[in-house]
Amino acid sequence: MPSGGKKKRKKPSRKKSDIDSALDQIGDESVAAATAEFQDLVSEAKGDTTELIRQNAEEVERRLDLLKKREIDKEDFDHFLENQKRDLRVFIDAQPAQAQERAEKLTLHILETAAKVAIALI
Amino acid sequence: MNSTLVSRNVFLCAAAILIASCGTATFTKSGSDATIESLRSFHLAFIDEFAVPGKKFNATAFNAKVNEGNAKFQEAIANDKFTARRPVFVDLKAQFDADAAHIKSKASRGKVTPALASEMKKDVNKTYDHALGR
Numbered sequence: 001m002p003s004g005g006k007k008k009r010k011k012p013s014r015k016k017s018d019i020d021s022a023l024d025q026i027g028d029e030s031v032a033a034a035t036a037e038f039q040d041l042v043s044e045a046k047g048d049t050t051e052l053i054r055q056n057a058e059e060v061e062r063r064l065d066l067l068k069k070r071e072i073d074k075e076d077f078d079h080f081l082e083n084q085k086r087d088l089r090v091f092i093d094a095q096p097a098q099a100q101e102r103a104e105k106l107t108l109h110i111l112e113t114a115a116k117v118a119i120a121l122i
Numbered sequence: 123m124n125s126t127l128v129s130r131n132v133f134l135c136a137a138a139i140l141i142a143s144c145g146t147a148t149f150t151k152s153g154s155d156a157t158i159e160s161l162r163s164f165h166l167a168f169i170d171e172f173a174v175p176g177k178k179f180n181a182t183a184f185n186a187k188v189n190e191g192n193a194k195f196q197e198a199i200a201n202d203k204f205t206a207r208r209p210v211f212v213d214l215k216a217q218f219d220a221d222a223a224h225i226k227s228k229a230s231r232g233k234v235t236p237a238l239a240s241e242m243k244k245d246v247n248k249t250y251d252h253a254l255g256r
Contacts, residue, residue, distance in 0.1 A: 063241065071237035079224045083245045086216065087252060 019065045034116040041113060045106040052091055053106045056084060060114045068121045077118050081111050154204040155254060158214070162250040164194060165218055166243055172225050173239040179229040188222050210253045217249050 020039065045057035063080050066072045072080075088107045095103045168191060172184055195215040202208060221242060228234050 066237050066241070071235055072241065073233065073235075075224075075228070076235075076238050076241070079220070080241060080245065082220065083217065083249070086213070086220075087245075087249055090213070090252070 017061065017065070019061055019068065028120065031116065031120040034113055035120070038110065038113040038117050041106065041110045045110060048106060050103075052088075053103065056088060056107050057110060059084065060110060064114060064118060064121060067118055074118060074122050078115070081115060084111055154202050154207045157198050157202065158207075158210075158250060158253055161194060161198060161211075161214060161218075162246065164191060165214075165221070165246050165250075168218075169221065169225070169239055169242050169246065172229055173234050173242060174229075175234050175236055175239070176232070177229070177234070179226075179232070181230070184226060184229075191218055191222070214249065214253055217246070221246070 042057045042061055045053050048054055060081070063072065063077055067074065067077045085108060088111075092100055092103050092107065168187055171187065172179075192215075195211065195218060199208060199211045199215065202211060225234070225242075228238065
């Protein structure tokens with residue numbers, strides 16, 4: 001169980017991906033804050049023991065990368081976010097009450113933050 | 123002696139009913155699984171046919187295929203014997219509706235990319251796997 005307190009959480013170390021490097025370049029302060037939050041959440045989700053949480057984080061990161069490379073556009077990206085949300089709601093509802101908040105943070109909240117980050121990438 | 127015999131017969135009948143009902147439930151679920159696999163094949167083929175980069179959008183063919191899909195999903199929702207699965211079929215139809223709307227919007231403007239089709243199919247496979255409890 002995660003502690004509710006701040007912060008000093010040691011992030012799981014991982015190699016910087018292309019999308020991380022692109023996100024690091026973002027200058028605008030509000031977007032930079034969302035980007036930092038996104039990177040933190042993805043990092044935490046990728047270290048989670050639940051496969052679906054890890055997959056969701058990897059998927060949204062891959063799609064941000066496709067968006068950055070113009071292989072999909074913002075409409076496509078939003079469509080995929082909605083698909084992921086629809087799929088995740090069933091998973092979250094099936095979690096025990098005490099695990100729902102964390103599951104929601106590491107799934108739906110990542111997607112909401114990704115939507116803000118995506119605007120900066122296009 | 124008689125009461126023992128009656129008890130034994132009652133027990134055997136109950137066991138037979140339980141075994142038969144389990145068999146029916148398994149049969150019903152496997153039929154439902156087959157329906158889900160059939161809908162998955164249709165959904166993937168739909169993407170392969172219409173989410174093709176550079177292909178001219180044929181509204182008549184598209185609408186006909188959407189109507190065919192709607193009929194298949196409605197039939198699955200109405201006829202599935204494994205009633206616990208009904209909400210799952212409703213969710214799968216929602217996914218089909220969303221994909222059809224997105225493909226129409228993109229293909230009619232010639233904005234389909236290879237990555238779009240590929241990612242759509244990944245989502246479809248994931249959704250149907252989850253529907254099957256995998």
